[in-house]
Amino acid sequence: MNFSNIKKEFPIFNNKNLIYLDSANSSQKPQSVIDRINDFYSNEFSNVGRSVHALSIAATNNYENTRVSVQKYINAKDKDEIVFTKGATEAINLVANTFGQKYLKEGDEILLTELEHHSNYVPWHYLRNLKGVKIEFAEVNNDGEVIVESIEKKISSKTKMISVTHLSNVTGAILPIKEITELAHSKGIPVLIDGCQAAPHLKLDMQDLDCDFYTISCHKMYGPTGLGILYAKKKWLEELPPYQGGGGMIKEVKKDSVSYGDLPNKYEAGTMATAQIVAFDQSIKFLEKIGMDNVIQHEKELMDYGQEILRKNNSVKLVGNPKEKGAVLSFTIEGVHPHDIATILDEDGVAIRAGHHCCQILHEKLGMAASARASLGIYNTKEDLNQLNSSINKCKKIFNLK
Amino acid sequence: MNIKELYQEIILEHGKNPRNLRKTDNFNKDAKGYNPLCGDSVHVYLKLDEKKKVEDASFEGSGCAISMASASIMTDLVKGKDTKEVKEIINDFLGMIKENPELKSKILKDEEKTKLMCLSGVKQYPMRVKCATLSWHTLISAIDNSHEEINTEKLY
Numbered sequence: 326m327n328f329s330n331i332k333k334e335f336p337i338f339n340n341k342n343l344i345y346l347d348s349a350n351s352s353q354k355p356q357s358v359i360d361r362i363n364d365f366y367s368n369e370f371s372n373v374g375r376s377v378h379a380l381s382i383a384a385t386n387n388y389e390n391t392r393v394s395v396q397k398y399i400n401a402k403d404k405d406e407i408v409f410t411k412g413a414t415e416a417i418n419l420v421a422n423t424f425g426q427k428y429l430k431e432g433d434e435i436l437l438t439e440l441e442h443h444s445n446y447v448p449w450h451y452l453r454n455l456k457g458v459k460i461e462f463a464e465v466n467n468d469g470e471v472i473v474e475s476i477e478k479k480i481s482s483k484t485k486m487i488s489v490t491h492l493s494n495v496t497g498a499i500l501p502i503k504e505i506t507e508l509a510h511s512k513g514i515p516v517l518i519d520g521c522q523a524a525p526h527l528k529l530d531m532q533d534l535d536c537d538f539y540t541i542s543c544h545k546m547y548g549p550t551g552l553g554i555l556y557a558k559k560k561w562l563e564e565l566p567p568y569q570g571g572g573g574m575i576k577e578v579k580k581d582s583v584s585y586g587d588l589p590n591k592y593e594a595g596t597m598a599t600a601q602i603v604a605f606d607q608s609i610k611f612l613e614k615i616g617m618d619n620v621i622q623h624e625k626e627l628m629d630y631g632q633e634i635l636r637k638n639n640s641v642k643l644v645g646n647p648k649e650k651g652a653v654l655s656f657t658i659e660g661v662h663p664h665d666i667a668t669i670l671d672e673d674g675v676a677i678r679a680g681h682h683c684c685q686i687l688h689e690k691l692g693m694a695a696s697a698r699a700s701l702g703i704y705n706t707k708e709d710l711n712q713l714n715s716s717i718n719k720c721k722k723i724f725n726l727k
Numbered sequence: 728m729n730i731k732e733l734y735q736e737i738i739l740e741h742g743k744n745p746r747n748l749r750k751t752d753n754f755n756k757d758a759k760g761y762n763p764l765c766g767d768s769v770h771v772y773l774k775l776d777e778k779k780k781v782e783d784a785s786f787e788g789s790g791c792a793i794s795m796a797s798a799s800i801m802t803d804l805v806k807g808k809d810t811k812e813v814k815e816i817i818n819d820f821l822g823m824i825k826e827n828p829e830l831k832s833k834i835l836k837d838e839e840k841t842k843l844m845c846l847s848g849v850k851q852y853p854m855r856v857k858c859a860t861l862s863w864h865t866l867i868s869a870i871d872n873s874h875e876e877i878n879t880e881k882l883y
Contacts, residue, residue: 660743661792662790662791662792663765663791664765664767664790664791664793664855664858665734665791665792665793668730668733668852668854668855669730669734672730679765680764680765680766681765681766685766688766694765694766694767694789694790695765695766695767723730723731723734723739724734724739724792725739
């Protein structure tokens with residue numbers, strides 16, 4: 326597989342001196358995805374599922390095609406287990422809200438980890454006030470991982486849901502989600518996996534994993550913004566109440582009663598992000614064309630190389646040292662605040678993120694207010710990482726560090 | 728613009744060794760500021776005498792070189808001035824960071840102006856303006872006794 330040509334498929338890299346190392350935040354888009362949005366609006370646009378005219382039928386088919394592509398990409402059993410949302414954040418809110426409404430009462434516990442992104446904490450936090458639910462956090466270890474034992478330690482007879490990240494957006498730790506799911510199920514507890522960072526980088530198999538819910542952010546997966554995926558086992562989507570009410574999600578509406586539509590329409594109220602959904606099919610095709618085995622191998626090589634050169638760089642300290650690690654290189658430079666690092670790197674066209682990366686609990690635990698993060702995508706190369714390293718050196722020079 | 732114009736020696740020096748990074752004994756005015764984007768925070772303390780003159784100014788907090796240097800220079804500069812003068816200096820500084828090419832206040836000595844102008848480089852970096860101005864907005868809150876926590880996301 327020749328990875329040097331992949332950058333060429335992303336128009337943003339054509340005319341710019343851009344070393345983009347912020348894909349964990351959001352990825353760039355290949356031409357095929359951009360073209361598909363343009364084509365759809367230019368030649369094929371119609372709302373879906375509402376009209377009998379030819380445009381609407383074709384748009385509906387395209388819309389549903391993406392659902393099937395997602396189903397195959399994550400090996401879900403049934404296409405009706407795929408729900409489109411406006412983002413992974415909404416997908417988690419959907420589960421927290423509907424599950425909380427139906428099943429939770431005062432004193433019940435939700436088990437998260439200290440690694441979680443705010444979007445896998447705040448939706449559950451709402452249930453504290455609404456329902457008197459308690460939130461427990463499984464501890465992160467010194468390597469920035471959460472091991473099964475630390476999950477097990479926090480499970481009690483009151484644990485009603487375990488919601489954990491698949492891949493930490495700060496330390497890069499890949500959690501043993503299959504073991505966590507087995508453990509949870511052995512105690513009758515459902516599991517939600519926040520797969521935002523994993524879906525663009527790892528092979529997913531919902532039937533093998535057996536989790537109850539899995540959430541995906543499409544814009545991190547070389548796809549459009551404003552779109553997320555909720556995978557949920559069919560029995561949950563049947564059992565849980567609808568999230569939002571409106572057009573498209575109903576069966577029959579009367580003055581004194583409303584009945585809801587079949588899956589997955591029950592969870593897709595209102596006009597959805599139609600063009601984005603249609604175009605997201607191209608993101609999946611793009612990844613499948615490269616092949617996930619190649620994606621994994623390429624990013625692992627980059628990761629190993631990135632860790633090696635940053636470890637050799639004095640005053641650079643990597644955040645976390647997980648055994649199983651995804652495409653994230655968070656670091657600090659002693660004596661330089663991450664925001665200053667990011668501003669100086671930006672001068673060289675090196676785009677990284679600085680801050681708490683929506684993980685304040687983790688940063689507090691690690692004893693730092695912020696960190697700098699270089700995160701990788703399929704288009705990155707070793708040259709990008711060399712540039713990162715030399716820009717870090719420039720930063721050290723400005724701050725008079727050795 | 729060259730990055731070195733942003734990170735001038737004086738900024739780096741104040742960033743590394745901030746002046747007045749402590750809590751004023753017997754302070755009678757204080758306020759907190761917070762930048763939710765980066766998690767940086769500052770707590771400004773003032774001790775005013777009976778004539779509303781700043782006897783001491785200090786701050787606690789953590790942040791980038793720009794924000795630490797800005798708070799350091801600011802707390803140095805307001806000492807010995809009364810609150811009316813301090814307000815004028817704040818407005819002048821914020822105006823300069825926002826749009827004015829230079830500082831106008833007659834209260835400021837030339838050397839003080841030179842020091843403050845070292846922060847003018849942030850004008851070219853819109854995302855970093857908040858770093859430079861957080862402590863100044865927090866100082867206003869402290870003087871006004873508004874007990875309002877300054878949140879950089881609500882300022883612009």
